[in-house]
Structures are given as structure tokens and as C-alpha cells.
Amino acid sequence: MKNLSPKLQFLLAAAFWLAVWQALSMAVGQPILLASPAVTLQRLWALVRTADFWRSLLFTLGHILAGFALASLAGMALAMLAGKVALVSALLSPLLAAMRSVPVASFVIAALIWVPSRRLSILIAFVIVLPVIYAGTLDGIRQIDPKLREMARVFRMGRWNRFRTVDLPAALPSVASALSVSIGLAWKSGVAAEVIGIPGGSVGEKLYKAKVYLATPDLFAWTLAIVLISAGCAKLLKLGLRAIGRAGERL
């Protein structure tokens, strides 16, 4: 294993677990209890050829990304404010700690009273992502070298110049790590919210129906679709963050 590249190691490990899954499903022998990888792929292939699949996926994708983007902006803005004003930091600290520990289901049920179920996944992705981004950004701000800030002040570096050369390179690793964790959380919590709120035409609704009709291959196929699209989002985010990081390396 030592001589294999990490990517190949990952692929081999994934193949091993796929084989385990296949063997288990063959041992159980009932797709309603455990759909095999082959059945799952077959079902997914059937689903992707329907317009309804893409409509649902786009609906959920749009809502979850909206919640993620809003939370990212709000979390960063609040952290920047908290980095400057100690009172804001002190005020937000218990609120965000509570937001981190409240179960998603509690948020969903409370939110359903206030928000139409169609908007639910935006709100839930927002409340789950916000504290993570806030903490990551605040940590990033604390990594900024105050001595480099002084240097920037003495040499009258403009705000944008200072941000690119001093602030961004120091803060980016923490912020990027928070964003990477959050995108996965947004998907998990957003879809969970849809399963509870059952907005029509969402992925959550499809999962709910799969549960009601005991359509295990559907459940697995939709789950695989969610995993793939969530991984795709994470990859795109990683590429974007890498590009931003490179922008800070050169003037």
C-alpha cells in the first residue's frame, strides 16, 4: 500500500467497500431490505433519464447553495465585526454555541411554524453553516500577523492591497477549512430538513416517498445522487479557494 498514490489507495478502498456492500446485499437477497450497488446504479440510471429527477435536484441544489452562500457571507461579516468589536464577539459567542448544539430536527420543526416548507432548506442550511463559518473566519482573522498589519499601515498600503497581501493569505486556510466542512453540512442538514418538511418537488420529498413506499433502491439511488452532487460542490469550492489562494501569492 505504501507505494500506491493516495488517489489509488482511496479507489481501492472504495472498491473493497463496494464489494462488501454487494456481498451483503447478495447474502440478504432482498432489494427491499438492502439494494445492491448494481440495483442502485440501475435505478439511478433510470432516474437521471427523467426530467423530474433534474427538477428535484435543481430545486434542492438551488436552495442549499442559497443557504450556504447567505450563511457564508453573514458568518464572515459577523466574524469581521466581532474581530473589531469585542462586545459583538461576546454577544454572539453563546448564541452561536447554542446554534451549533441544537439538533437539526428541532430547528426544522420550529422553522416550519415560521417559514413555508419550500424555503425550509435555505433556512436550515443557513443556521447550520453560519456558526461554522463564523468560527473559521474569526480563527482566520486571529492568524493575521499584527506586525505585518503595522507594516502595511506605515507604508500606506491601500485597503485592497493590504487585504490581498497581508490579511487573505493568513486568514484563508481557516476560512477555507470552514467552508469545506460547511458545504457537506449544508447538504446533510438541508436534505434532512426537506425530508421533515416535505416541500413538493424536492430531493427530500423523493427520499420521504421512498421511505413511505419502501422503495429501497430509490432511497439508495437518490442518496447516491446527493453524495455525488455534494462531492461535486465540494470539489468546485476547493478549486475556487485554490484560485483565490493563488491570487494572494502574486501581485
Added chain:
Amino acid sequence: MNLEVKGLTKTYGDHVVLDGFTHTFPEGRVTAIEGRSGCGKTTLLRLIAALERPDAGTIAGVPEGGISMVFQEDRLPPQLTAADCLRSVLRKAPERDGYIGEALAALGLGGDLDKPVREFSGGMRRRVALARALLFPSKLVLLDEPFKGLDADTRRAAIRFARPLLAGRTVLLVTHDPGDAGDFDALPLRMGSREK
């Protein structure tokens, strides 16, 4: 205009670093400031650069348009190349790109223009910090042990490079090397210290 410092006092807790320090630094001249460690040389530069506020006293004659400074530490963004460290503080592009390469070459860094400074040795970083301060277009230059960590040859090259660029500017040169005052035809200033 001369730089006039009057009755400057700065304490950190119980430690009095500057106690009513008064001095006039003549415009366009280099003043070489000597004194034992902890006597307030660096604090004086920090107060003049407005990085700290004095407990008492006044500073007059700091020119508009920024100050050049070599800090005690190099203070270079580690991810930037030597050339970008200079570009980041030199705002006007036509002014800067021509002579950044020449300046770094004169300091023996011509072959390392595109390396990030985090890969540099201490002496190399010191020279980049010096070049940044010297090329920054300011009338007041604050140099806190700018040749620290340089070997004899690079020190000579750095002094040769610095001399024409400091001509006509008001320079406060903090140094522990008595030779520096002679190299820059500087006015000597010896600072003392007192503690409560």
C-alpha cells in the same frame, strides 16, 4: 522641516522606556542613534511612525505621504516574492518596475527575484526589507538595525546601495555598530535609559 521631538515619555507597566526625551533631527540628514538595549530606540521610532501613542510629549515635523521603515523584524509577507514585496508598497507602476530588479540585483538578490521570501535566509530577507524602505518614496526614513544579520560583504554592498538613496532624506538610523555613523556621515545621538 526638522523633526522635533519634545518631552516624549513612554512607559510599559512600571518600566519607563522614554522619560521626557527631547531632540531635533535635522531635515535631510542621517542621525545615528546608539544606546544599550532597552533604552528606547525602537520605541522612539514606533512613536514617530505613530504605531504607538506617547504618554506625554509631542512630535512635530513628520512629513506627509508616508514613512519608510525597516522594523526590528523583516515584516515581509512570506508568500510574496522579493520583487512583489517591493511592488506591494510602491504604488505607481511606471516608477517601480524599472528599478525593482536593479535594486535587488545591487543587493545580491538578482537571482532570487521570483522566489517567495519564506524560502530566503535571514540576511536575504533583511536586504529585501531594506530595499523596500529605501525605494518607498518618503522624506522620512526610520531604520531599526537595518544591517542586522548581514555578513561583511553584503553589509558593504547594502551600505553602498543605501547611501545615494538616503541622500537628502531625514533618516533615523538605530544601530549598535559605531561604524554605521561614519558610513553615512551621520550625526551621532546616544540615548540612555531610566527605570522607575
